[in-house]
Amino acid sequence: MTTSGQFERYAEWWGNPDLQWALAKLGVPERPYWHGEHGIVPTAKRIVALLRGAHRLASQTDGQRKSAVATGSPPASAPPAETRLATPAPNARHSTSIFAVEMLPADNGDCLWIEYGDPSRPRRILIDCGAVSAARTVASRIESLGAPSERVFELFVLTHIDADHINGVLPLFGNPNLNVRFEDIWFNGWHQVGRFLGIKQGEDFSKLLEDPARSLPWNRAVTSKGEKHPAPIALSSDKPPPMFELPGGLRLTLLSPSADQLKRLGREWRQVLLELEPGKAMLGRRRPPPPVTDFAKFDLEALARKSVTKDTSVANGSSIALLAEFDEHAILLTGDAHADMLVKSIEQPQRERGRPGQKLKLEALKLSHHGSANATTIPLLELLDCPRYLVSSNGNIFSHPDREAIARVILHGGHQPTLYFNYRSPLNELWDERVLRDRYGHKAEYPSEGKAGLLVRL
Numbered sequence: 359m360t361t362s363g364q365f366e367r368y369a370e371w372w373g374n375p376d377l378q379w380a381l382a383k384l385g386v387p388e389r390p391y392w393h394g395e396h397g398i399v400p401t402a403k404r405i406v407a408l409l410r411g412a413h414r415l416a417s418q419t420d421g422q423r424k425s426a427v428a429t430g431s432p433p434a435s436a437p438p439a440e441t442r443l444a445t446p447a448p449n450a451r452h453s454t455s456i457f458a459v460e461m462l463p464a465d466n467g468d469c470l471w472i473e474y475g476d477p478s479r480p481r482r483i484l485i486d487c488g489a490v491s492a493a494r495t496v497a498s499r500i501e502s503l504g505a506p507s508e509r510v511f512e513l514f515v516l517t518h519i520d521a522d523h524i525n526g527v528l529p530l531f532g533n534p535n536l537n538v539r540f541e542d543i544w545f546n547g548w549h550q551v552g553r554f555l556g557i558k559q560g561e562d563f564s565k566l567l568e569d570p571a572r573s574l575p576w577n578r579a580v581t582s583k584g585e586k587h588p589a590p591i592a593l594s595s596d597k598p599p600p601m602f603e604l605p606g607g608l609r610l611t612l613l614s615p616s617a618d619q620l621k622r623l624g625r626e627w628r629q630v631l632l633e634l635e636p637g638k639a640m641l642g643r644r645r646p647p648p649p650v651t652d653f654a655k656f657d658l659e660a661l662a663r664k665s666v667t668k669d670t671s672v673a674n675g676s677s678i679a680l681l682a683e684f685d686e687h688a689i690l691l692t693g694d695a696h697a698d699m700l701v702k703s704i705e706q707p708q709r710e711r712g713r714p715g716q717k718l719k720l721e722a723l724k725l726s727h728h729g730s731a732n733a734t735t736i737p738l739l740e741l742l743d744c745p746r747y748l749v750s751s752n753g754n755i756f757s758h759p760d761r762e763a764i765a766r767v768i769l770h771g772g773h774q775p776t777l778y779f780n781y782r783s784p785l786n787e788l789w790d791e792r793v794l795r796d797r798y799g800h801k802a803e804y805p806s807e808g809k810a811g812l813l814v815r816l
């Protein structure tokens with residue numbers, strides 16, 4: 359056991375971006391013999407996997423991994439490894455490890471701060487930065503992490519170019535004092551959708567990512583050496599959904615967008631541009647429904663049964679959606695992805711994993727499109743075995759979440775589901791009404807009095 363423990367420590371450290379970064383600063387650059395199929399680091403990890411009898415570390419070293427050396431990338435980081443889609447190894451969860459999602463206050467948008475692994479030194483990913491105020495919140499959280507060597511994210515994902523996901527991105531990345539490092543950034547910009555046109559923020563973010571002075575990683579997980587532009591993050595029609603393993607063992611399976619949805623965004627970019635102009639977006643403002651005055655007559659079944667109007671937004675359809683799994687825990691991070699796309703892509707991994715027709719077991723679902731009625735459908739919910747449902751919105755502009763979506767979650771989202779809201783708003787507080795909770799058995803969680811943002815431990 360002592361030998362195993364020693365190897366584990368070595369394997370944990372060698373190949374760890376933080377150690378490589380520290381060594382690089384001491385003038386010890388990465389060596390080619392550290393990597394590759396028979397390199398020191400993968401060999402040590404294989405030995406650890408053998409000693410542990412687990413598969414997870416071994417899967418990091420298979421031939422599909424693109425090492426930092428192979429891609430000619432800076433020594434500080436290694437891209438997420440794309441692995442075969444397989445049944446995740448049933449690793450015994452380290453009794454002390456964490457997997458937590460915090461829905462930061464992002465007005466009517468999304469900003470998800472996710473931590474996993476050792477709680478004393480957790481690894482992190484960030485998904486979207488949907489309000490300028492969210493950029494300030496994220497910045498102060500980053501500053502509180504301490505020295506620059508601690509300010510590391512394994513990944514930043516900008517799911518799509520809607521204002522409620524992108525508004526804080528430029529202020530966050532443009533902040534010169536943050537000293538933060540992202541090991542990879544997933545974003546489908548104008549080169550990825552095939553047109554030199556774009557909403558100003560999307561274009562500016564692309565320019566910022568391409569600035570040689572910043573040397574930021576961009577879609578490294580899917581981009582081969584020598585490609586002129588980063589490859590798109592998208593599903594291909596003839597392959598199963600790709601799975602990526604981040605350092606520390608977080609597995610991400612891509613469930614949206616399809617290549618066709620990205621192409622469509624490229625074709626209709628000019629139209630999307632017009633729709634996304636701030637003034638135009640306000641035209642889409644939706645009035646909140648009238649308050650419920652008689653809960654005895656409040657008909658949840660009728661709400662759930664209401665017909666679904668298909669979401670035709672090409673921007674929403676271009677959302678990056680991910681199944682994130684850590685040890686035996688999973689969350690579906692949907693951006694604003696279309697419900698029918700999620701249904702289609704969930705079925706395939708279940709087949710690949712030898713569970714055709716079985717429900718996908720989740721700890722939590724982040725409702726797509728802030729709990730919009732057309733994004734949370736009964737066919738989607740019935741594919742899932744999930745006890746928790748996360749809603750990120752203060753209800754501004756589009757009056758999210760829609761009652762139809764929450765009614766479907768309560769009636770079709772498993773036994774006594776729990777709803778998590780990152781704001782308490784006039785639109786969502788009815789789900790905390792005692793009469794409804796007693797009648798349907800659901801639970802509802804909100805930030806504490808006067809606060810916004812909610813941490814959900816998985």
Ligand SMILES: [Zn+2]
Pocket residue numbers: 467468520522523693694727728
């Ligand atoms: Zn949105």
